[in-house]
Amino acid sequence: MRPFREKEWLFSLLLGSLILWLICLGNSPLRDWDEGTVAQVAREIWRASFSFRHWLYPTLAGEPYYSKPPLMHLLIAWCYSIGGVNEWTTRLPAAVLTALGVPLLYLVGGLLFNDSLPALFAALVYLTTLPVVRHGRLAMLDGTSITFFLLLLFCLLKSRYQQRWALGVGFCLGLITLTKGMLVLLLGAIAILFILASSQLFLLNNPYLWAGILLGTTPAIAWYVAQLHYYGGNFLQINLQAQTFNRIGQSVEGNAGAPWYYLIELLKYAFPWLLFCPGGFYLAWKKRHSSWGSLVLVGTTVYFVTISLITTKLPWYIMPLYPFLALAIGAELSEVWRKKAFDSRIWAIFIVIIAIAGLGSGVYFTIVQEEPVLIAMSAILTISMSLVAWLIKKSDRRFIPVLFSGMYLVLLLLMSSQSWIWELNENFAVKPVAALISTHISPGTKIYTSFTYSRPSLNFYCDCKVEYKNPAEFSQMLSKQSYLLLDNTTIQKMPSLGGKILGVAEGFTLIAPADN
Numbered sequence: 001m002r003p004f005r006e007k008e009w010l011f012s013l014l015l016g017s018l019i020l021w022l023i024c025l026g027n028s029p030l031r032d033w034d035e036g037t038v039a040q041v042a043r044e045i046w047r048a049s050f051s052f053r054h055w056l057y058p059t060l061a062g063e064p065y066y067s068k069p070p071l072m073h074l075l076i077a078w079c080y081s082i083g084g085v086n087e088w089t090t091r092l093p094a095a096v097l098t099a100l101g102v103p104l105l106y107l108v109g110g111l112l113f114n115d116s117l118p119a120l121f122a123a124l125v126y127l128t129t130l131p132v133v134r135h136g137r138l139a140m141l142d143g144t145s146i147t148f149f150l151l152l153l154f155c156l157l158k159s160r161y162q163q164r165w166a167l168g169v170g171f172c173l174g175l176i177t178l179t180k181g182m183l184v185l186l187l188g189a190i191a192i193l194f195i196l197a198s199s200q201l202f203l204l205n206n207p208y209l210w211a212g213i214l215l216g217t218t219p220a221i222a223w224y225v226a227q228l229h230y231y232g233g234n235f236l237q238i239n240l241q242a243q244t245f246n247r248i249g250q251s252v253e254g255n256a257g258a259p260w261y262y263l264i265e266l267l268k269y270a271f272p273w274l275l276f277c278p279g280g281f282y283l284a285w286k287k288r289h290s291s292w293g294s295l296v297l298v299g300t301t302v303y304f305v306t307i308s309l310i311t312t313k314l315p316w317y318i319m320p321l322y323p324f325l326a327l328a329i330g331a332e333l334s335e336v337w338r339k340k341a342f343d344s345r346i347w348a349i350f351i352v353i354i355a356i357a358g359l360g361s362g363v364y365f366t367i368v369q370e371e372p373v374l375i376a377m378s379a380i381l382t383i384s385m386s387l388v389a390w391l392i393k394k395s396d397r398r399f400i401p402v403l404f405s406g407m408y409l410v411l412l413l414l415m416s417s418q419s420w421i422w423e424l425n426e427n428f429a430v431k432p433v434a435a436l437i438s439t440h441i442s443p444g445t446k447i448y449t450s451f452t453y454s455r456p457s458l459n460f461y462c463d464c465k466v467e468y469k470n471p472a473e474f475s476q477m478l479s480k481q482s483y484l485l486l487d488n489t490t491i492q493k494m495p496s497l498g499g500k501i502l503g504v505a506e507g508f509t510l511i512a513p514a515d516n
Helices: 003-022 034-047 052-056 071-083 087-099 101-113 116-127 130-137 142-158 163-180 183-197 201-205 207-231 233-249 261-269 273-286 291-309 315-339 345-369 372-393 399-416 422-426 430-440 456-462 471-479 488-493
Strands: 446-449 465-468 483-487 500-505 508-512
Touching (some): 003 130, 034 087, 034 456, 087 142, 101 291, 101 315, 116 130, 116 399, 130 399, 142 315, 163 183, 163 207, 183 201, 291 315, 345 372, 430 500, 471 483
Parallel strands (some): 446 465
């Protein structure tokens, strides 16, 4: 491919990813858990006017925040200083950085395949994979970590031709550490195993590699040393033990699952691209001595086996697997494109099932939800998948661009709707409750509630700390001049509770002490 043509593809991928990741980014409230927590920590950094002490030792509701390093929180705080505190500025840094992973994967694929076509297909698969887009738009750390890892791979592959590029490997390791902490150990191990599996041991003799590791990881190591010096054993116990290594053998905060948990996640959300995985991995095995084949096999096997064996299971842990899957699928689709003739009735059958599902969802959204954007999304899914199935049946390779186009439009419409964070429907809406609290109660006040689970997003929006308390202690709390936030069932069970009702929202009543 001519250089100017490659630049056009690179720009198109960048533009397409930014549109998909940024469209209607602030149209939905922040989600529990991570978004509410990350936003609260970032706001406290911003309120402290970026004082060295505060961003080095971040806090959550005034208490030390040990969970994750502060790079993403600091970026969000900078956005708050420019655009104010809102959902859009909260999600902007993670969304932009995750979107940059699409053109980066194209560049990595080009170096791995020495061929632009599979690299382009891999980038388009990554661009149109639902979990990648959805989780990447949230104020979370996973999409950003993947982008830094892709940048690491790009620098590593470029260093085969220009040694100085190896400097970037160390800086990327540092950025991953300052974003997601000990995830760097797993991703770093994959990079080393890739070097060994692809017989590129000469890369380890590159002095720029070791210089980059020394320089790039120094800030991350310094941050951990600073935390240990300042907090001592508390930091070791919470950050490294409770929040990191305990997740290997224990179910942290009840987030458990079977070893096949992530296989189910793939089956739920990786279609239609999952159809092309078997062929992609078969090609990778045939080409296992090539750079791309060894990376796909090593990365997929090591990462998937590791997260499957870890006791704590969370849906977004699977995110770093998607670039490896995209590379395998990109290779398979490029083979199909070049053959021009193929026969895969299984593909057509599954695509027809997806089209039928799109038709069913269109009927549902028309009758129940009545959201025009989702109705249009269902129509496009049904039409595009029907056309793809027809082209596959005719052994027409043009099903590939139709599939990419259809999936992009479907995701674009989904992200434009109010339903792209569907977890918000699983519980009460926090913004009306937060508005009630903010109207009557000063920021920073502790409020006791009857719901037993924590809602970090509620704490963020009301700027107070809402904490569960045993109902038997509510009368005592009122006598101590504390505020209560009680659900209707609790109110009915405690008719003589007393206190002054300040208002009701989403089935919750805000109660102040009677003499307040």
